[in-house]
Amino acid sequence: MALKQQGGLTVLAVAGIPILAELARTPLLPRLWRLGVRTAGLTGVAVATFVALSLATGKGFGWIAWLSLMGSAGTPAPFGLLSQHGGDLLAWLGADPAGFRAAVALVSNVLLLVVLAWIVARFSDRPVAAAGWAALALAVLGQSMHPWYIPWSLALLGLATLTRRQGAWIAGFVIAFGVWNAIQTVVWHG
Secondary structure (H helix, E strand, C coil): CCCCHHHHCHHHHHHHHHHHHHHHHCCHHHHHHHHHHHHHHHHHHHHHHHHHHHHHHCCCCHHHHHHHCCCCCCCCCHHHHHHHHHHHHHHHCCCCCHHHHHHHHHHHHHHHHHHHHHHHHHCCCCHHHHHHHHHHHHHHHCCCCCCCHHHHHHHHHHCCCCCHHHHHHHHHHHHHHHHHHHHHHHHHHC
């Protein structure tokens, strides 16, 4: 969960599955409150367990350093590509790319938080779908995207009831991502 935030999103599903019927019949604001309280409680348990394991194993919290690598991971994440190539262009022009990369990271994070909030509100009566869409949003709008991030989202979305439009969107996205990933793999790894 420390390196793969998609894993942390599963607390939404775990919090909501036992009360699915209640969520389905509850109006939006009380539903968000109920799901939020349960999710916060489970998040507390997950974080406490993670901290305890990190300290007990002696591995510590070295993963935190990886969170500041916007644009240096070399992945096809749109904001990562913008940060990497825009920063490289600025460096080539003799400017310091740090400010640009920080701005791209800020925009990425703000947009991601807005989209995640919308997803949780929109799918608060279907927490498995919320976790699936949120994991996909994190993969696309986050700072790093690897090919294996997409199946994690698809596995959750495969458990959710999708509309025909959502299914078509997912199919189109997967095809486009597969083609893009094949092209960028050939270009980067020749």
